[in-house]
Amino acid sequence: MTSQIFSPDVQQPLDVVGIFVFALSGGLLAVRKNMDIFGICVLAEATALGGGVVRDVLIGATPPVAFTNMGYFLAPLLAGVVVFFLHPEVERINSSVQTLDALGLGLFCVTGTAKAHDYGLGSVASVALGMLTAAGGGVIRDVLANETVSLLRWDREIYAVPALVGSTMVAVLIVHQHLTTLTASAAAMTAFGLRMLALRYGWRAPRAWHRNGSRTSEE
């Protein structure tokens, strides 16, 4: 099992921290959308666990780990309660939240890619599922909240590209049988670092060429 990159004593707390921070972003959007405590918790759960649940369903690992690991399930509820009582404070430390979110992004693209490979998927598919693990929850969050999907907006800093780089590094490491705790951490930190740089310098991806010649709707 290559997905046991980190010892369980390390992996579980890391996962829970990543899940908790993803849940904060869901809870904060729920507050902005004026939802009640229940909506906050639902959106926190969906954001935090959605990517991993979809990955597990696609690779046939049912029931998804989110439903069998109590900590994974309860962390988003805790995040929801925190946001319910303390959302102005959480908003205020938003840059810290974004830093932790970038850590979650790095962690989950690495573990998602490794888990998909464990279940027999090829390198390209494993990379795709690693990205899905990292970014899928945010997509579900936005769809449920009836918002434009943040991942697909051109005016947001790149989010999927750092995940793509991290996932690809893992896939290459697996092929060359060099995936260890150290190299996996390097891949996660690379994705994390790219995301932080994207936030810092406002990196965006290009939109379609020759746009003036075509019908477009400004959002």
Next chain:
Amino acid sequence: MTSQIFSPDVQQPLDVVGIFVFALSGGLLAVRKNMDIFGICVLAEATALGGGVVRDVLIGATPPVAFTNMGYFLAPLLAGVVVFFLHPEVERINSSVQTLDALGLGLFCVTGTAKAHDYGLGSVASVALGMLTAAGGGVIRDVLANETVSLLRWDREIYAVPALVGSTMVAVLIVHQHLTTLTASAAAMTAFGLRMLALRYGWRAPRAWHRNGSRTSEE
């Protein structure tokens, strides 16, 4: 199999009635959104079966029972045709529809929780899947219709909390090995009763505290 709470002779007609009523709510939204007969039937199917299909996919019970039980599949089509021809009449008896919908809510949170437990999920996960069975179809309905998800709106009477109570009762009954037709019915009736009281007295869940201090967007 604890999920065989009710004898098949009782369970199947109950399920079909619940599915039919859920489908009516999907069909009525489709009419309000000006969809054609096909859109009405698609939304009726998705609303009525969506929660159970997602539950079955998550617990690994594929193909979902909605695709193997003809009655489950055909009931929403019938509801779609009824709405197509008689939607003003169905709207007029909307309070009766809401009563039947509350019955469906009670029934499906109970059977969903029990089925998840049968497939080896723990108590907390079974409760979550019971709620998902009862409320998931409505979420899919609203996402497909591009509406704000009703379940997540603060200005709607609580829907998930009655399901939470019913599902939790079932999970506790299972742990104490007291789940029988009688006690399961009591759990379903509790969820039903809470939903009816919520509708009658306009029960709503609280929104985030200190809201004035934070950025919110009124919908």
Next chain:
Amino acid sequence: MTSQIFSPDVQQPLDVVGIFVFALSGGLLAVRKNMDIFGICVLAEATALGGGVVRDVLIGATPPVAFTNMGYFLAPLLAGVVVFFLHPEVERINSSVQTLDALGLGLFCVTGTAKAHDYGLGSVASVALGMLTAAGGGVIRDVLANETVSLLRWDREIYAVPALVGSTMVAVLIVHQHLTTLTASAAAMTAFGLRMLALRYGWRAPRAWHRNGSRTSEE
């Protein structure tokens, strides 16, 4: 295996062409919604593969073929790149794209129905999954792009009905053990032809009766 209707040498290229054309429609919507290159590729992938992925998850065929067949996965990326550089040209040949899209519709409703039957589903469920294979990707595309689901709009030419006819023909052929390359091709061409006629003559499905008497929201 009835789903091996066509020899692999024929099926694979046909599938890839269908996937590529479906991906073009996703990519074009992404351009119209002003997304960047990454959003274009995500929407191209989701549109092209979404229907088949959902079908495979529902019938328990995980991991979905979209994640195990490299050509299926790479074709939408290629379509995304084509749209990125050449979208005005692709828009200009839109009627050709619609013709190819109709071919994809015919092909995928046939192969989707046959595959569902192979996995043990009954005739009605197989028809439903055939339609889902053909039309599901477009629904996912519209939900991700936060558009009104095209399939559910009354003011669009019928799309699901041709798929319904093609899928039903396949289900009947399977029951009577007459599914061959020839008859399957006839079913696909029937669906294709109906869709082309619908586009040519503006065929639409009826909306609910007596609409004046009810509350409706014009879109």
